[in-house]
Amino acid sequence: MTRSGDEIRNWQAVQAEVLRRLHTRQWRPGELIPNEAELAREFGCARATVNRALRALAEAGLLDRRRKAGTRVALHPVRKATLDISIVRIEVEGRGQSYDYRLLSREELPAPEPLRARLKLGDGAPLLHLRALHLADGNGHMVEDRWINAAAVPAIRDADLSRISANEWLVMHASFSEGDIGFSAASASADEARLLGCDAGAALFVIDRTTWNRDLAITSARLAFAPGYRMQTVI
Amino acid sequence: MTRSGDEIRNWQAVQAEVLRRLHTRQWRPGELIPNEAELAREFGCARATVNRALRALAEAGLLDRRRKAGTRVALHPVRKATLDISIVRIEVEGRGQSYDYRLLSREELPAPEPLRARLKLGDGAPLLHLRALHLADGNGHMVEDRWINAAAVPAIRDADLSRISANEWLVMHASFSEGDIGFSAASASADEARLLGCDAGAALFVIDRTTWNRDLAITSARLAFAPGYRMQTVI
């Protein structure tokens, strides 16, 4: 009898109690746990409350739920790490560092073939190609290499991208419905090394990101971070 | 067919309609949107249904909600990328590759100072130190360097870690309540290069992970992936 008298009447409390049973292995991986109605009776709350708690835990990957089959403890808890992808400036300033930004180049070009395929663009679609350097406390922090589909965001042509980064401008002025993001490591090119103040060949953390609005490609960017950069989160 | 034909009566439909208004910028960043009761009236559904939809969008970072203040479109949509952190074997096999695993070394050592501090361990706490190589299609895929707090998981001493990876054994036999995870890039050491079949100094994608159960440190691991590895997700 862990808790006999005090009842568990809100979903956070239900969640906490279920978590306790998972962590103490009172309910073990693969095991079927009591159904919502039973738990509701045990906890002295409504089924909807139990549902809310179990649903949240299932979203977090700790439980597997299937209609009729019931709820069981996840066998391979695919823990989901959620990374907050925010604007670089906000991230840098959030660490208490000063932020600065320099536009390195800006040109309008026909889309190169591999990119055209990735963005599913037509033949002569013109793209805006930008290169920029983001600085933290005056040091090179990240090199941004970005292609923007000018047809999708015509207003970008009039934007002053020497003061505000395309990153930030797009967040403010163009919304997107979907996107994919990839994380990898790459060796610094001579150019990147110069900008980031490191040796050529140094290991850089790289984020590749492409965003869409419905079927229309908005932008594709490669962000290469200075050595030592670390993207951190809790699970 | 309902009377007007286009009523929005379930929370997914409400969410979709709200998303449409966000993407078409009918509701712009920073703007206050109608309250739940009004939307419920407009959509012809219950307030709880609207609540469910808006809450999900707020969790995703697209809306900011505050009691009494109302709901407004997020100014800086901190999109959350959720990464599925699963067992290496499952991930490799999921790509249709064959998986293999080799334990390289296993020794029990007193905790080195920096690690002892990070895991908040006492003085002579003995740790199990493991090094292992994970292979995909016979090629070096990832080098695992792991420290395990033997006091927290005594059963690990009897585990046959030459056949099943510590990664997997721990997922099955030890639960954890919290953890932190960091992503970065690092240059391959001579040893790592030999194991992964790449040049020394090559850029490797690295995951550092430490997990806890309540206040008790369970394990801390560094996973260095072969060049070309890419962690991908959608947002």
Next chain:
DNA sequence: GCCGATAATATGTCTGCACATAATATCCCT
């Protein structure tokens, strides 16, 4: 004009009920 008490308001959540939906178990007819 300032400040503290009070009212108003939007979201947050619980409840009890109903029905929907998916998956499984069972029965029945051949």
Next chain:
DNA sequence: AGGGATATTATGTGCAGACATATTATCGGC
């Protein structure tokens, strides 16, 4: 025995109403 119709079951969701809670607006006294 086989296979399809049917019943059963657990979760998924919707609804109306109520109260809780956080936050802002307002009003009255000084």
